[in-house]
Amino acid sequence: MIFRPERAQVRPAVEADRPALRLLLRSPVRIHLHTDWRTADDYLGDAPYLVAEHNRWLVACLACPPDPPPAAWVRLAALADGRPMRDFTALVEAGLAALGELGAQELNILGPERWLLALLRDMGFQPLVDVITYLRENGPIPDQGARDVDIRPAQPEDLAALIPLDAAAFEPRWRHSAAMLRAAYRQVVSFDIAWLEGRPVGYQFSSIYGRYGHIGRLATHPEVQRRGIGTRLLVAALTALKRHGAVAVTLNTQADNWASRRLYQRFGFRLTEEKATVWHRRVGPDPVSP
Ligand SMILES: CC(C)(COP(=O)(O)OP(=O)(O)OC[C@H]1O[C@@H](n2cnc3c(N)ncnc32)[C@H](O)[C@@H]1OP(=O)(O)O)[C@@H](O)C(=O)NCCC(=O)NCCS
Known part of the structure; x- marks a missing residue:
């Protein structure tokens, strides 16, 4: 029998998640950070900031606020080692839906790491321009x-x-x-x-x-x-x-x-x-x- 970990539940991050988010980011994770002049901590409170929870543990997160609208960037993305990619796919789907509700028009990601590339292609992302x-x-x-x-x-x-x-x-x-x-x-x-x-x-x-x-x-x-x-x-x-x-x-x-x-x-x-x-x-x- 093939072992398939249960699907994690996606929900918006709340202030009470702050310690668990810090723990997630300090544990072994696949990560993408593009926080510019702000810190990962600063993005909690912006929307969309979503987390995936499994057995009361945060196993993935995604912050991609339109800051400023109408364009959004993936500022913070993390997926705990050992968790399936579909946990993260669910976050991106929820992130895109939330951005749509906020009236945002596009989602961008700068220099995505290898772990993200296949997912981005599957979800309709395309290379736009190189930053040199x-x-x-x-x-x-x-x-x-x-x-x-x-x-x-x-x-x-x-x-x-x-x-x-x-x-x-x-x-x-x-x-x-x-x-x-x-x-x-x-x-x-x-x-x-x-x-x-x-x-x-x-x-x-x-x-x-x-x-x-x-x-x-x-x-x-x-x-x-x-x-x-x-x-x-x-x-x-x-x-x-x-x-x-x-x-x-x-x-x-x-x-x-x-x-x-x-x-x-x-x-x-x-x-x-x-x-x-x-x-x-x-x-x-x-x-x-x-
Ligand atoms: C890049 C930018 C800051 C240049 O500002 P600027 O005040 O027009 O610059 P200058 O008048 O001092 O131009 C200096 C040189 O830049 C180049 N340049 C500026 N505008 C240009 C244009 N439209 N096409 C080709 N070369 C241009 C030329 O070499 C020019 O010298 P020249 O006029 O003697 O040929 C401006 O175009 C801008 O704000 N662009 C949008 C924001 C941006 O892209 N910022 C930089 C990247 S993050």
């Missing part, structure tokens, strides 16, 4: 860019004004929510806003990991792109990272984002071999199955 990595060794920073903008360190009260700017500059799946911007603000070493005639028209933030600097964000409002504002912000980021001791600076962009790639290459960034594929599916009926 550039690196620039320390060197002279050219003093270039628009002179008619003021580049000033962001203040906490400025962050709300970046939400519409972000929405104009990025497709939904790349936008940051207010919560994500606040979390980034607390952790980065430099966060600048470009002001033009009293209006925020661009921003950048950058952080330090050991001796490496990383530019986490660079954006210019589409109405004023191509007039040197991105260049000014990039100069500000590189200057700040050098001051903080970075020996090299990395950044990520999408393989098809030629505007940013040209800018980075002009500044001496070179492409590394590091990349992660975004897998994507629309929320709603499985686009692949009949």
Whole structure:
């Protein structure tokens, strides 16, 4: 007789699950973490955050909130070793249904681990774009860019004004929510806003990991792109990272984002071999199955 473990029960995570979730994530699990500036703990309270329970034990979890809507990312996924993949499939099905109810339009996952690939294919996810990595060794920073903008360190009260700017500059799946911007603000070493005639028209933030600097964000409002504002912000980021001791600076962009790639290459960034594929599916009926 073949032993088939009983199916786990899927339900929304609640605050009382916090200790059990921490235990699950510390035990042997297959895991996917893409929490960006937040932590796995921070996502409890967002929806959808689902758990699979078996014999009163949490055996799997999935957090994929549309943060901000209408695009969602898999932020946290875990499946206890020894549990069948169908526990996790049930979570993804429930996650997609919950996203539909919330009016979300798409679910994305960045650089899924091998244990997730077959499931993603079976559930109608497809590769969308590669996120690539550039690196620039320390060197002279050219003093270039628009002179008619003021580049000033962001203040906490400025962050709300970046939400519409972000929405104009990025497709939904790349936008940051207010919560994500606040979390980034607390952790980065430099966060600048470009002001033009009293209006925020661009921003950048950058952080330090050991001796490496990383530019986490660079954006210019589409109405004023191509007039040197991105260049000014990039100069500000590189200057700040050098001051903080970075020996090299990395950044990520999408393989098809030629505007940013040209800018980075002009500044001496070179492409590394590091990349992660975004897998994507629309929320709603499985686009692949009949
Ligand atoms: C990438 C971005 C920040 C550039 O900002 P910007 O203010 O337009 O940049 P600049 O005016 O300083 O342009 C500098 C160089 O970038 C390149 N560039 C900028 N826009 C470009 C475009 N639409 N097509 C091709 N190259 C472009 C060019 O090399 C340009 O120099 P040039 O005008 O002398 O040819 C801006 O396009 C943007 O915000 N895009 C959306 C958000 C984004 O993708 N951010 C980066 C990836 S996470």
